[in-house]
Amino acid sequence: xxxxxxxxxxxxxxxxxxxxxxxxxxxxxxxxxxxxxxxxxxxxxxxxxxxxxxxxxxxxxxxxxxxxxxxxxxxxxxxxxxxxxxxxxxxxxxxxxxxxxxxxxxxxxxxxxxxxxxxxxxxxxxxxxxxxxxxxxxxxxxxxxxxxxxxxxxxxxxxxxxxxxxxxxxxxxxxxxxxxxxxxxxxxxxxxxxxxxxxxxxxxxxxxxxxxxxxxxxxxxxxxxxxxxxxxxxxxxxxxxxxxxxxxxxxxxxxxxxxxxxxxxxxxxxxxxxxxxxxxxxxxxxxxxxxxxxxxxxxxxxxxxxxxxxxxxxxxxxxxxxxxxxxxxxxxxxxxxxxxxxxxxxxxxxx
Numbered sequence: 001x002x003x004x005x006x007x008x009x010x011x012x013x014x015x016x017x018x019x020x021x022x023x024x025x026x027x028x029x030x031x032x033x034x035x036x037x038x039x040x041x042x043x044x045x046x047x048x049x050x051x052x053x054x055x056x057x058x059x060x061x062x063x064x065x066x067x068x069x070x071x072x073x074x075x076x077x078x079x080x081x082x083x084x085x086x087x088x089x090x091x092x093x094x095x096x097x098x099x100x101x102x103x104x105x106x107x108x109x110x111x112x113x114x115x116x117x118x119x120x121x122x123x124x125x126x127x128x129x130x131x132x133x134x135x136x137x138x139x140x141x142x143x144x145x146x147x148x149x150x151x152x153x154x155x156x157x158x159x160x161x162x163x164x165x166x167x168x169x170x171x172x173x174x175x176x177x178x179x180x181x182x183x184x185x186x187x188x189x190x191x192x193x194x195x196x197x198x199x200x201x202x203x204x205x206x207x208x209x210x211x212x213x214x215x216x217x218x219x220x221x222x223x224x225x226x227x228x229x230x231x232x233x234x235x236x237x238x239x240x241x242x243x244x245x246x247x248x249x250x251x252x253x254x255x256x257x258x259x260x261x262x263x264x265x266x267x268x269x270x271x272x273x274x275x276x277x278x279x280x281x282x283x284x285x286x287x288x289x290x291x292x293x294x295x296x297x298x299x300x301x302x303x304x305x306x307x308x309x310x311x312x313x314x315x316x317x318x319x320x321x322x323x324x325x326x327x328x329x330x331x332x333x334x335x336x337x338x339x340x341x342x343x344x345x346x347x348x349x350x351x
């Protein structure tokens with residue numbers, strides 16, 4: 001049987017999962033019963049590298065943060081209020097400490113260059129890239145940007161699903177288009193420009209469509225959405241419309257397909273009973289619209305309700321087997337698994 005390719009995944013929230021569990025970081029190295037990702041399961045599933053998110057829950061609360069209200073044809077989950085800078089910086093520093101701990105273990109590599117990532121794809125270390133999901137810890141004047149860069153920051157999203165000093169985050173709504181919040185602020189435009197100058201990836205995940213198009217206008221780099229799905233299959237506010245997909249392809253960018261149930265299921269419900277055929281349907285839709293060079297993976301392991309047909313990091317081979325059975329060639333699978341991410345990161349980090 002043809003060997004399945006190594007995977008570079010565009011998004012996980014495993015650092016927060018470890019902090020929430022008050023877990024010793026060694027459980028990531030040794031394996032643990034909870035969560036979606038640790039080193040043993042990464043090896044079992046062929047996960048070679050991933051973007052590890054720093055995500056700060058609203059005001060450092062670790063319980064349920066958002067109340068759902070049903071509508072006539074779906075639901076709305078309103079955004080939490082803006083996060084205080086003090087809370088953002090405190091938790092961000094804690095989570096960078098977790099990142100530093102796990103990348104200090106044998107078998108895990110902190111990645112700041114594409115050569116680092118290629119070594120993980122070709123070898124047996126798990127690569128970890130530091131990403132900010134929502135950039136509240138960064139000062140509006142960018143005075144601490146370089147300090148975070150020096151600590152390994154190579155990718156960031158200007159907002160999660162709440163307003164920040166840089167952009168407005170899109171709320172969870174179903175059914176809904178993504179045009180339901182504001183775009184980049186003046187500080188957000190300066191942040192995108194600094195990222196372009198410094199070689200830091202700008203992630204459009206969680207931006208409303210206005211923010212997406214603002215990034216398109218300001219940035220000279222490929223458009224990237226680390227974890228989302230096709231609005232044409234599931235009309236969730238956080239999924240990408242056809243015109244957004246066209247823009248990603250036109251700039252040479254990439255979309256990482258999420259494994260979040262509510263983004264994949266056509267009914268938008270957060271029910272993990274989702275067959276692999278639905279995941280493949282999203283891949284097909286994205287590939288048909290953009291071409292296979294612009295589609296990758298962005299699992300959202302430990303940050304969403306992962307569909308049970310994949311389960312966790314150890315389940316990645318089931319998806320690639322299904323894609324192969326659906327007619328994707330070995331060359332296509334390599335692109336979806338890691339080559340597209342490597343190409344885009346090489347273009348951005350070398351800028």
